Every structure is written in structure tokens, then in C-alpha cells.
Amino acid sequence: MTTQARTLNVGVVGLGLAAASVMPAMVAMPQVNLVAGVDINPRALQVFKEKYGAKTYSSIEALCNDPDIDTVWIATPNTFHCPHVILAAGRGKHIIVEKPMAINLAEADRMIEAADKHGVQLLCGGSRSSSAVVRNMRQVVVSGTLGRLRAMTTWSATDWMLRPRRPDELDVSQGGGVVYRQAPHQVDSVRLLAGGKVRSVRGVTGQWMAPRHTAPGFFSALLEFDNGALATLIYSAYGYFMASELFEPGAGGPDAPGLAGRIEARQHIITGTRDEAAAKEQRTLEAQRTGQVAGAAAPRGARFLSDLGLLVVSCEHGEMRQSPAGIYIYGDAGTTEVLLTETRGAYAPELDELYDALVYGKPVLHSGSWGLATLEVCLALMQSATEHRDISMQHQIAVPDGA
Numbered sequence: 383m384t385t386q387a388r389t390l391n392v393g394v395v396g397l398g399l400a401a402a403s404v405m406p407a408m409v410a411m412p413q414v415n416l417v418a419g420v421d422i423n424p425r426a427l428q429v430f431k432e433k434y435g436a437k438t439y440s441s442i443e444a445l446c447n448d449p450d451i452d453t454v455w456i457a458t459p460n461t462f463h464c465p466h467v468i469l470a471a472g473r474g475k476h477i478i479v480e481k482p483m484a485i486n487l488a489e490a491d492r493m494i495e496a497a498d499k500h501g502v503q504l505l506c507g508g509s510r511s512s513s514a515v516v517r518n519m520r521q522v523v524v525s526g527t528l529g530r531l532r533a534m535t536t537w538s539a540t541d542w543m544l545r546p547r548r549p550d551e552l553d554v555s556q557g558g559g560v561v562y563r564q565a566p567h568q569v570d571s572v573r574l575l576a577g578g579k580v581r582s583v584r585g586v587t588g589q590w591m592a593p594r595h596t597a598p599g600f601f602s603a604l605l606e607f608d609n610g611a612l613a614t615l616i617y618s619a620y621g622y623f624m625a626s627e628l629f630e631p632g633a634g635g636p637d638a639p640g641l642a643g644r645i646e647a648r649q650h651i652i653t654g655t656r657d658e659a660a661a662k663e664q665r666t667l668e669a670q671r672t673g674q675v676a677g678a679a680a681p682r683g684a685r686f687l688s689d690l691g692l693l694v695v696s697c698e699h700g701e702m703r704q705s706p707a708g709i710y711i712y713g714d715a716g717t718t719e720v721l722l723t724e725t726r727g728a729y730a731p732e733l734d735e736l737y738d739a740l741v742y743g744k745p746v747l748h749s750g751s752w753g754l755a756t757l758e759v760c761l762a763l764m765q766s767a768t769e770h771r772d773i774s775m776q777h778q779i780a781v782p783d784g785a
């Protein structure tokens with residue numbers, strides 16, 4: 383794409399839950415055209431066609447041969463990210479790939495090489511570091527008004543483990559479990575806030591829900607940054623306590639929304655009485671139709687993002703956290719609230735980022751190297767859990783100037 387171009391013409395690869403959340407942003411943005419989608423499931427293609435009226439393909443090769451498409455958003459299962467990125471780069475498409483970027487660092491290296499070789503942008507998207515909450519907190523940190531950044535805490539609790547899953551989503555060797563799937567939100571966010579460079583990682587994981595004990599449903603980690611800042615990350619995915627309750631007073635009680643469904647799902651998992659493939663497809667197709675993912679909704683009007691969780695940023699002279707409508711900034715002189723709105727959908731910032739890079743030459747934050755550094759931290763968290771020691775980081779990069 384040249385600097386004269388004014389639209390991203392996008393093909394979506396993998397029309398599942400992630401895609402269902404991304405596509406409303408594409409439709410809402412005048413500088414983005416949703417040109418086509420590809421999936422190996424004909425029912426997903428059918429629903430996509432009915433909802434968006436865009437072209438459909440049954441193979442990524444066919445979609446990438448479409449000259450009307452200059453950009454692909456890759457939202458296939460984790461094991462496909464590497465081959466799909468390499469294929470799309472080879473056909474000259476700019477790429478946004480969902481988190482986690484890849485299963486291992488060797489894959490990530492090959493993806494970066496392919497993008498460089500073919501002169502296309504590779505953006506590692508889909509993480510909550512793009513959210514208005516995190517970006518605005520970053521501005522406050524950089525402004526220095528609260529003094530030096532000292533520590534960050536993210537604490538999330540969701541029902542990730544109770545949702546219908548394919549076998550690969552519960553197999554760590556295929557990128558399954560909450561470290562691969564959910565830690566990138568927290569890691570990417572604290573890296574952005576602290577400038578990017580993690581020095582060492584100590585992590586623990588837990589997998590205690592039979593029969594879903596094949597992949598972590600819990601993790602906790604302590605990250606030390608080069609600049610001395612610390613981050614504590616916690617994620618629990620067993621769906622008893624939901625962190626979103628913290629933003630809706632009273633929502634954790636016996637009549638909590640979704641509680642009956644979570645109890646039922648847990649029972650079905652334990653007794654093996656749910657058809658996982660059918661339940662997953664039903665949930666996915668419903669998400670495509672409505673543009674909303676069941677069970678992933680934030681409390682009404684809140685800036686709370688359940689997969690990031692409660693984020694508390696502690697500086698020398700103040701702290702920040704999400705408020706119901708933005709962020710609270712606590713300082714020596716009192717508390718202020720910054721109101722935040724993003725009406726175009728949660729994924730609009732990634733599309734803006736790619737657009738600004740292609741059209742205005744702005745530096746990309748979520749580059750391949752940035753994504754690789756986040757993946758390195760997630761992999762180290764799991765390695766540390768196994769080896770019971772700190773893991774030193776080798777591939778960290780700083781937030782680029784101007785990003």
C-alpha cells in the first residue's frame with residue numbers, strides 16, 4: 383500500500399469468536415473495508431455471508447490470491463498463526479495476527495523474517511494493551527505527573543475454563559491453556575506501561591479442574607523490568623469468582639448474572655455430558671450473528687476488560703485503576719476520573735495502528751518483535767513454573783519512540 387491509499391481492504395482468516403468481536407470494528411471504521419472471510423467450516427461462512435454480505439473463501443490460499451485484499455486479520459487457532467502469517471506475507475498482504483503470536487520463539491522468528499522479506503507490516507494484535515484504559519494510563523505514566531512507575535498489579539478471574547473448547551485449546555503443546563491464550567493481555571499491557579523491557583520472570587501455573595487438568599487454568603507471575611518496575615499478574619479461569627463482579631456491586635451474590643450457566647457448564651464438563659464441538663459451534667455462530675461473545679461481556683458501560691482484569695498502577699506519588707467509565711487517578715491532591723469512550727469496537731485501535739503505519743508512516747508499537755517479546759515472557763512463565771526459578775529475558779524491546 384502506498385501513502386496515497388486511504389482504506390484497509392481486509393480479509394478475515396478464521397471466522398470464530400475472535401473474528402466475531404473484530405468485525406464490528408471493521409464495519410464501523412470508514413477507512414476499513416471488510417472484503418472477505420475464510421473458514422474451513424461452511425456454516426461459519428454462511429453466517430458471515432448473511433451478516434456482512436462480503437466474499438467468502440474456503441481456503442486461506444484462495445483468500446490471499448484475491449487482489450482486492452491488502453490486509454488480513456488472522457484469527458485461526460494458535461497452531462495456524464505461523465503458517466498463515468508466512469503464507470499471507472508471501473502473497474504481499476499486511477497482517478494483523480491474534481495473540482499469542484505463535485507457539486514458540488522459532489515460529490515467531492520465521493513470521494518476522496517472512497514479513498521483512500516481503501516488505502509487509504506484521505502487527506501482533508488482539509491484546510488489551512491497545513485498550514483506551516491502558517493507552518491512557520501509559521500517557522499518565524509517561525507524563526511523569528505521578529512520579530516514577532514502581533509497580534503494577536493485574537488480577538483477572540473469568541470462566542475461560544468452563545467455555546466449550548476444542549481439544550487443542552486444552553493442550554499446551556498446541557498453544558492451549560490460559561498462559562498462551564490469556565497472559566498476553568496482561569503481559570502486553572504491563573510491558574507497554576513500563577516501557578517494554580522485562581528483565582526476569584518468576585511464574586507458577588495451576589491446573590486443578592478434572593477433567594480439564596491438561597492445561598493451566600490459573601497462573602501467577604512476578605515480572606521485574608529493566609527500569610526497576612515490578613508487575614504481579616494473576617489469572618484464574620475456573621468461573622467461580624468473576625473479576626467483573628468488582629465493577630458491578632452486588633453482582634457476585636447468589637443471583638449473579640450467568641451463575642446458573644456456569645454451574646451447569648461445570649457439571650457437564652465434570653460428567654462429560656456436553657457435546658463440546660456442537661456447543662462451541664453454537665456459541666461461535668451466535669457470536670457471529672450478534673457481534674457479541676456470550677460470557678465475555680463487560681459490565682454495562684464499564685471500561686473493565688475481563689481478560690485483563692483489575693489493573694492497578696502504582697507510582698511514587700499516586701496510583702491508577704479502571705473506573706466504571708474510564709480511569710481513576712489517585713494523587714496527593716485527591717482523585718480525578720478520566721472518562722473514556724471507544725464506540726467503534728474493542729479492536730479499532732489495532733486497525734488504526736496499522737492504518738497509521740501504512741498511510742502516515744507512524745511507528746508500529748505491536749510489531750513482530752514486540753509480539754515475540756511478549757511471547758517470550760509467556761513462555762518463561764510456564765518454564766519458571768516447571769523449573770521453580772527466575773527466567774532471564776533475552777529478546778525484550780522498548781516501546782518505540784513515537785508509538
Ligand SMILES: NC(=O)c1ccc[n+]([C@@H]2O[C@H](COP(=O)([O-])OP(=O)(O)OC[C@H]3O[C@@H](n4cnc5c(N)ncnc54)[C@H](O)[C@@H]3O)[C@@H](O)[C@H]2O)c1
Nearest residue numbers: 396397398399400421422423457458459460480481482508
Ligand atoms: N483478542 C481476543 O480477545 C481474542 C479472543 C478470542 C480468541 N482470540 C485468539 O483468536 C484465535 C482464535 O480463537 P477463537 O476463540 O476465535 O477460536 P475459534 O475456534 O472460535 O475460531 C477459530 C476459527 O478458525 C477456523 N479455522 C480453523 N482452521 C482454519 C484454517 N486452516 N483456515 C481457515 N479457518 C480455520 C475454525 O473453523 C474457527 O471458525 C486464537 O489465537 C485466540 O487466542 C483472541
